[in-house]
Amino acid sequence: MTALSGFLLSQWYDLRDLGNPVRALIDWINGWGDGTTFHWVGYIVAGLIGAAAIGLFLGIAMLSLIWIERKAVSRIQIRYGPNRTGPFGLLQPVADALKLMQKEALTPLAGDKIVFWLAPVVIFIPTLLVFGVLPFGPKMTAANISVAVLYIVAIGSATPLVIFMAGWSSNNKYSLLGAMRGIAMAISYEIPMVLSLLGVVLFTGHMDLNGIVQWQQKYHVWLIVLQPLAALTYFISASAELNRTPTDIAEAESEIVAGYHTEYSGMKFGLFYAVELGNALAVSGIWATLFFGGWWLFGLDRWIPAWLIFLGKMYILYGALIITRGTLPRLRIDQLLDFAWKFLLPLALVNVLVVALEVTIWQENGISAGIVLPVFAVVNILLSVVLVVGYVQSFGFARRQRPRRARLITDTLAAMPQ
Amino acid sequence: MSGVGPVSAFYVLAVLSIGSALMVMAARSIIHAVLFLVLFFVSLAAMFVLLSADFVAVAQLLVYAGAIGVLVVFAILLTPSREQRGMETKFVGPGLLAGAVVAGTVIFIAFNTNWPTASNDFPSTVDAIGQALLNRWALPFEIASVLLIAAMIGAIVIVGGRGVDLDPGAAGPSARLVRRER
């Protein structure tokens, strides 16, 4: 088997990394003529293949996620979910898409028509740009850039503005309110997100995602073991920016109709809906890359295609988002902002300092990774448990959020005139 | 910098950035002006990428397109809609003249100076910037934090901090609940 994999390695027919055949194709094109004239053809072909592949993948993933999401959430809520269209309701996403396309699309009279039409189109760009830097395999990255970690955060910070475009151009008080609440929440959670990713960058010394995956491969460990606090803060703060149920105050349907997309109907609404799923998948993909080894799986990536491992991890971690969505109730905006600034931000800062200290110990004393990494893992896991539990206890988050339950007899007696 | 790709990218980005900057001037609604400003920031970030300044480009996206854009939007929505117009003064003509004179002078100087050229194509800038911040610019690095804290405290004091006079109705029931518990 080893001989086989060695024989396959880096040949165009080695489909364990789909980057290989593309690379071979580009090399062939670059070899046309005298070997330099047609590089621009190769470049454009490579770019178009990468972009089209990601677009196609995202389209299919969105359709699959509609079904997975609806089915899983309905199971959590003890319902059947879609079960009429096709076996197990598998054709439901197609039916949804067809329905949305042939629905009447209304544009509110008073709104700003150009911005109103622009918002659902523009909102796709950040999602696709994030997928562009995710390593699906060792060579399967559309754009392998050196500042990828910060780039992801920067691209993500564009989404609130698009949501504002949608909310403002609708000329609806609820839309604008939803958009403003959404922005306030998104910017608050961006800070803990940036700082938690900073912990990863500090520990690995890499800012490109492939480098971080290779670091985990080199030391044979998933970063969630070494950076549990960063993984937790990243997961909470990134999922808070997705406008999904525990944190969907931008579109809280029982408070402000549907928030920023109240006035959107037909396909334009469908686009917002699809982007929400795409963003959620992107977050689980980033989580898988940074904290769960990406395409690497303890040597099994020699046999299993790397992109299959990555997709598997992405979808499994998406399950965590589905469970969060299906089980938690929506929070109020003041609770959410309190949580971001008074809980996640201090934790992320402490994490950065602890990691800096650990890296100093590791670097200055030249201890081998085999000894120092297990110690760090144990210390960090214990520390994160102690910090989270202790912080919740000492600052009274647990107490304050829970209203005192009325005691029927004593309260009634106390209220009665003597 | 040569080659079809970078050159065409440069001209596209130059047109995009100058055009969006002009549209900030021309937009009638101030929200449109903000959207064009964000487009300007983004196109300038792409221009930084073209100059192989990838970290600065990402910083530009994060701070300008993300943070400053949101800040301006919030500042606009804190003022009522009747203020959301461009409102030009009689200085449009003189302003254009002043801008043209300054730009013309700079262009004149740019073309009449003999720049000692080199091609500094950085493979990666983050590490170099980090080392520069740690060694040569260690003091400005610390002073930046003092500047930031000063800006933060100053702005909180200016907008009111604790003494924000909101009408109690607008604050909502949850706000009152929080106040009582404190």
Added chain:
Amino acid sequence: MVSLEHFLVVGAVLFGIGLWIALSKRNAVLILMGIEIMLNAVNLTLVAFSRFVKSDTPIAGHVFVIFIITVAAAEASVALAMVVSVYRNRGTIDVDQIDLLRF
């Protein structure tokens, strides 16, 4: 072929546009936006210098830009806070009407 002069021209034009906006608008927020455009034009020029001009420490341009971004953001946040505060006290953000200290 794109050289240093190309970027300097773009930077100069952008600076001029920023100056035009800052001088000719009455809305305080728009004036600030003009100032941001001017600062960005300067950033572009600095990065272009650090890319094209011979130097021992070419990275200095980038570090300088980061400090400019810092100062610009601090300036914008304080200035917009002042705009908000002025609006709440005076009921307008029209700079022609905020003239209490004129005399």
Added chain:
Amino acid sequence: MLGDWGHLGFLILVGIALPGTALVVSVLLGLFKIRPKLPNSVKLATYECGVETEGPSHVQFHVGYYVFALLFVVFDIESIFLYPWAVAYRHEAIYGLVEAVIFIGVLVLGLAYAWKKQALVWR
């Protein structure tokens, strides 16, 4: 590398084309009379749970939003400084640690001030 960033440009094109196609198909369905298009004044009015809209829609917001945006800007810039520091940290570990502790410490003071001044309370 510059080429990789160029690939992101292709992705932007796809990002416009993907939703654009969906919208164009939707519009075409309207042209072929498969999709209804019967607007009337009630349908096109602003939807606020059936109640007629009152006053301007672009309402004025309260200042709490601004305070959060302000804190966000400050900490965003902090992260801009901390990322290069994190990458270059290996070269100057102890010195870098001291610098970062001072840097973060000063900003934590600001956070503490905001916390103390109740600027972090949503109202």
